[in-house]
Amino acid sequence: MSVRTDPDGNETDALFELVHLEGAHVLEIGAGDGRLTWRYAHRAARVTAVEPFEASVARAKQGVQGADAAVEFHHAAFEDFAADNDPDVFDVALLSWALC
Amino acid sequence: MQPEGMVHALEQIHRLLKPAGILIEIHPAVDGPPFVEVRSNEELFFSEEDPAFDYEEDLRRAEAAVESVLERRLFALEDRRKFELRTYAASVKEMRDHWTFVGAYDPEEPEEALLRRRDEMYARAAAALDAASDVPELVYVEPAQMSRLVPLMGDRLR
Numbered sequence: 207m208s209v210r211t212d213p214d215g216n217e218t219d220a221l222f223e224l225v226h227l228e229g230a231h232v233l234e235i236g237a238g239d240g241r242l243t244w245r246y247a248h249r250a251a252r253v254t255a256v257e258p259f260e261a262s263v264a265r266a267k268q269g270v271q272g273a274d275a276a277v278e279f280h281h282a283a284f285e286d287f288a289a290d291n292d293p294d295v296f297d298v299a300l301l302s303w304a305l306c
Numbered sequence: 307m308q309p310e311g312m313v314h315a316l317e318q319i320h321r322l323l324k325p326a327g328i329l330i331e332i333h334p335a336v337d338g339p340p341f342v343e344v345r346s347n348e349e350l351f352f353s354e355e356d357p358a359f360d361y362e363e364d365l366r367r368a369e370a371a372v373e374s375v376l377e378r379r380l381f382a383l384e385d386r387r388k389f390e391l392r393t394y395a396a397s398v399k400e401m402r403d404h405w406t407f408v409g410a411y412d413p414e415e416p417e418e419a420l421l422r423r424r425d426e427m428y429a430r431a432a433a434a435l436d437a438a439s440d441v442p443e444l445v446y447v448e449p450a451q452m453s454r455l456v457p458l459m460g461d462r463l464r
Contacts, residue, residue, distance in 0.1 A: 209404040211393045217332070217450070220387040224454040225328050233322060235315070239408060288318035299319045301331045303450075 211241055218245050221300075230297035235284050236304025240266030247275035254296070255279045256287045312371035320380050320457050328456055329381060331372065335388060335449040336365040342427065344434040346442040352434035356446075357423035358416040372453070381455040391448040398432045401444050 212218070221242075227249040237243050237255035239262045247253045255277060257263050263281040280287055284304075319329055334340070339359035344352035375381050395401035416424075435442050 209393060209395045209400055212391055213394065214392055216389040217391055217452075220389045220452045221330065224385055224387060224452060225330055233319075235319070284315055285318065288322060291322060293321045294324050296322050297324055297327050299323055299327065299329045301315075301319065301329065303332055303334070 217242065221246060222249075225298055227298060231295065232298045232300060233296040234300040234302055236302050237266055237279065238262050238302070240269040240279070242300075242302055243277065244269050244275075247277050250275065250298075253277040256282055256284050258283045312368055313374055316371060316375045317380065320375075323457050325457065325459060328454060331453045331455060332450060333368050334361075334365055335451045336362060336369060338449040340446060340448045342431050343445040343447060344431055344438060344442050345445060346438055346440040349438075349440070351438045351442060352431055354427050354430065357427055358420040360416045360420055372455075376455075379458045382458055383453060383455055385454040387452045389450055389452065391450050393446040393448075395444045395446075397435065398428045398444060401446060402428065405446075 227246055229251050231252045232246075232250045232254070234243055234253060234255040237257045238259075240255070243253060243255050243266060253275060255266065257266065257279065258281070260281050263279050266279050316329075323329065339362075340356045342352070342354055342356060343350060372381075376383055393401070393404070395404060431444060435444060
């Protein structure tokens with residue numbers, strides 16, 4: 207048996223109750239290894255995921271290969287990413303276990 | 307993340323979101339530490355809090371940062387859910403290897419005494435796994451909350 211996180215779908219159930227992602231351009235901040243990303247990305251029109259740790263970004267890219275979703279992972283600190291991007295771009299921002 | 311960094315991150319998110327956008331914020335719940343279970347189907351053999359939980363103050367600062375942007379009317383809180391994020395493994399080794407793998411970049415380790423208490427807790431969990439009937443699983447349970455916030459225009463940073 208390999209380690210399974212949230213096979214019960216508690217996190218994704220809460221997410222889908224709180225927001226409709228269909229057609230949305232989603233910004234995920236602190237995407238980590240993409241654990242949550244690949245679970246919702248198929249619903250969104252596009253996902254831009256930002257993660258400061260390079261090793262996590264590498265694992266995240268492996269995880270979404272073949273997924274039917276437009277997902278871009280950026281290896282960057284969020285502050286730098288934000289400074290380089292225009293305002294009013296994203297429909298949904300997902301601050302995922304990253305505020306503390 | 308320092309409190310001013312949290313608030314700044316929320317300000318930047320406000321700037322990047324469209325006016326009708328939505329912020330979903332997820333973080334561990336402040337009202338209960340993570341805990342470890344050994345269970346098989348519906349039968350619970352073991353349940354103890356993670357003794358190395360030492361980031362309650364960080365969680366309170368994160369909640370204070372969210373509260374501050376709500377008070378400034380940068381965002382409005384529309385809805386909130388509590389849930390449990392559960393991670394399953396077949397053994398203590400498998401679970402701890404997993405945490406080492408995904409958390410290897412965490413620069414802040416709990417103090418030594420807390421780590422020793424965590425080792426002891428996992429030893430008791432391993433004994434419960436060995437003694438349990440059926441095919442038990444080790445479960446790490448993290449109480450968490452998810453909030454839906456919408457940007458307000460009054461204090462819009464552009």
